[in-house]
Amino acid sequence: MKTQHTTLLVIGGGPGGYVAAIRAAQLGIPTVLVEGDRLGGTCLNIGCIPSKALIHVADEFDAACRFASPNASIGIRVREPSIDLAQAHRWKQGVVGKLTGGVGALLRKNGVQVVKGFATIVDGKQVDVRPADGEPLRIQCDHLLLATGSVPVELPSLPFGGRVVSSTEALDLEPKPQHLVVVGAGYIGLELGIAWRKLGSEVAVVEATSRVLPAYDEELTQPVLATLKKLGVVLHLGCSAEGLNATGDGLRVRTPNADEYVLPADRILVAVGRRPRTNGFNLESLRLDMAGRAVKIDEQCRTSMRNVWAIGDVTGEPMLAHRAMAQGEMVAEIVAGHRRRFAPAAIPAICFTDPEVVTVGQTAEDALRDNVQAVSATFPFSANGRALSVEGSAGFVRVVAREDNHLILGWQAVGKGVSELSAAFCYSLEMGARLEDVGAIVHAHPTLGEAVQEVALRAMGRAIHI
Numbered sequence: 001m002k003t004q005h006t007t008l009l010v011i012g013g014g015p016g017g018y019v020a021a022i023r024a025a026q027l028g029i030p031t032v033l034v035e036g037d038r039l040g041g042t043c044l045n046i047g048c049i050p051s052k053a054l055i056h057v058a059d060e061f062d063a064a065c066r067f068a069s070p071n072a073s074i075g076i077r078v079r080e081p082s083i084d085l086a087q088a089h090r091w092k093q094g095v096v097g098k099l100t101g102g103v104g105a106l107l108r109k110n111g112v113q114v115v116k117g118f119a120t121i122v123d124g125k126q127v128d129v130r131p132a133d134g135e136p137l138r139i140q141c142d143h144l145l146l147a148t149g150s151v152p153v154e155l156p157s158l159p160f161g162g163r164v165v166s167s168t169e170a171l172d173l174e175p176k177p178q179h180l181v182v183v184g185a186g187y188i189g190l191e192l193g194i195a196w197r198k199l200g201s202e203v204a205v206v207e208a209t210s211r212v213l214p215a216y217d218e219e220l221t222q223p224v225l226a227t228l229k230k231l232g233v234v235l236h237l238g239c240s241a242e243g244l245n246a247t248g249d250g251l252r253v254r255t256p257n258a259d260e261y262v263l264p265a266d267r268i269l270v271a272v273g274r275r276p277r278t279n280g281f282n283l284e285s286l287r288l289d290m291a292g293r294a295v296k297i298d299e300q301c302r303t304s305m306r307n308v309w310a311i312g313d314v315t316g317e318p319m320l321a322h323r324a325m326a327q328g329e330m331v332a333e334i335v336a337g338h339r340r341r342f343a344p345a346a347i348p349a350i351c352f353t354d355p356e357v358v359t360v361g362q363t364a365e366d367a368l369r370d371n372v373q374a375v376s377a378t379f380p381f382s383a384n385g386r387a388l389s390v391e392g393s394a395g396f397v398r399v400v401a402r403e404d405n406h407l408i409l410g411w412q413a414v415g416k417g418v419s420e421l422s423a424a425f426c427y428s429l430e431m432g433a434r435l436e437d438v439g440a441i442v443h444a445h446p447t448l449g450e451a452v453q454e455v456a457l458r459a460m461g462r463a464i465h466i
């Protein structure tokens with residue numbers, strides 16, 4: 001078997017792995033990245049990017065359908081809009097292709113050696129790769145970085161296959177399902193469930209807990225709940241998915257009272273979480289300390305074995321692309337001798353539902369749990385000129401700050417386009433801003449950002465526009 005040596009060997013070319021490899025190469029570290037499938041990983045190929053592209057198509061089609069109604073309030077009239085789903089999927093793949101091609105080009109430009117093939121661990125310093133074409137290769141390294149990501153959780157009663165699909169297949173459905181049943185009202189279930197409803201499918205959502213997006217506070221999810229009702233997405237809350245019915249064309253659902261009924265389903269999207277990808281490549285032979293199903297890491301992303309590092313989804317929650325990237329950049333710098341640790345003031349979380357939901361930092365309940373006296377205020381988008389002028393008056397911005405010195409602890413927002421406010425929220429937390437700082441900044445008019453300033457003023461009892 002051919003053998004080669006490198007300083008840093010990265011397994012996995014998703015956002016965590018490719019960012020780590022690029023940064024390491026920039027710092028002059030000989031770096032090899034092994035990817036068994038497609039560069040860009042889950043995020044670029046079957047996650048963040050294609051899902052947001054599909055949501056965009058669905059939003060545009062939904063708007064066209066609304067304009068077909070004689071009562072469309074903004075005066076645009078459209079006759080019988082239709083959708084060419086095959087073209088929509090081609091466009092979506094085009095977006096994916098541009099970004100994954102860009103990742104390949106960046107890796108090349110920075111001098112990262114990319115090996116295409118599945119990696120199997122030999123020990124903490126050696127990995128065997130089976131390239132799709134070409135000879136098997138043994139790569140020896142000084143540092144091994146695990147960035148193998150995650151896979152969808154399968155329900156024993158609904159194994160993937162046939163009508164039962166994961167998010168991967170749900171991004172590419174064609175023709176559109178007549179009846180789509182979504183199991184799990186979390187990020188994936190609601191982002192994709194709303195998109196397919198807007199594309200014309202009948203959508204039912206089966207959720208084990210008593211409300212949608214249970215990871216977010218209830219007030220924040222109310223505008224999303226209102227959209228689900230308006231769109232006619234049927235919710236089955238507190239219910240469990242029991243498996244396919246005898247004829248295989250429906251999902252058996254059990255209510256909290258143990259009643260059972262069948263929902264018609266030509267597709268069932270199971271979106272009940274993802275689990276770290278820790279098996280199938282001999283990782284277990286390293287006997288690393290684990291945190292549940294995830295690889296246990298410290299604040300520098302070190303595992304329990306010297307010079308074996310882990311980043312991104314394989315290290316557990318929060319399983320978000322920007323966390324993986326930030327960890328990857330940090331590990332590369334530590335390997336290059338920099339002093340770094342992973343201690344962001346906050347990691348933003350955004351759910352790209354209709355409307356969007358953003359949380360950064362603490363809620364008032366979180367502060368209370370930490371025995372911190374906090375003040376909190378909300379500002380509704382119904383009092384914001386920009387929101388009203390783009391038909392986005394549902395929702396609000398909320399700020400949480402320490403009562404004693406007004407240091408900002410957290411932000412929450414729900415509304416059309418609020419994902420773009422996450423940058424301002426993160427800056428204020430990372431820079432240790434107080435309510436007075438944000439309240440004193442001149443915000444451009446008319447923008448959603450004015451609601452950020454107003455809510456800071458409101459928390460101090462001196463909002464102008466409410």
Ligand code: FAD
Nearest residue numbers: 012014016036041042043047048119149312313319320321
């Ligand atoms: P991954 O992106 O999963 O990459 C891991 C890579 O490792 C894969 O390419 C895999 O092929 C490769 N690999 C694994 N084992 C081996 C091996 N033995 N040999 C060689 N290669 C191997 N996050 C957000 O922040 N925002 C979003 O909007 C968002 N939307 C999402 C939508 C969907 C539908 C899904 C499924 C996820 C979404 N996520 C989102 C989550 C995001 O995709 C992940 O957090 C992110 O991709 C994690 O990056 P990673 O580098 O840890 O792993």
Ligand code: NAD
Nearest residue numbers: 184185186187188189207208271272273274319350351352
């Ligand atoms: P999730 O954890 O967001 O939601 C899973 C939902 O399924 C929860 O509401 C849970 O109560 C429910 N559930 C669990 N078991 C169930 C059962 N047996 N029957 C019915 N309901 C059940 O998980 P997800 O939506 O699969 O997403 C996985 C991960 O992918 C997320 O945690 C996130 O890290 C990432 N992601 C992020 C984004 C984003 O950042 N916008 C988008 C999509 C995915």
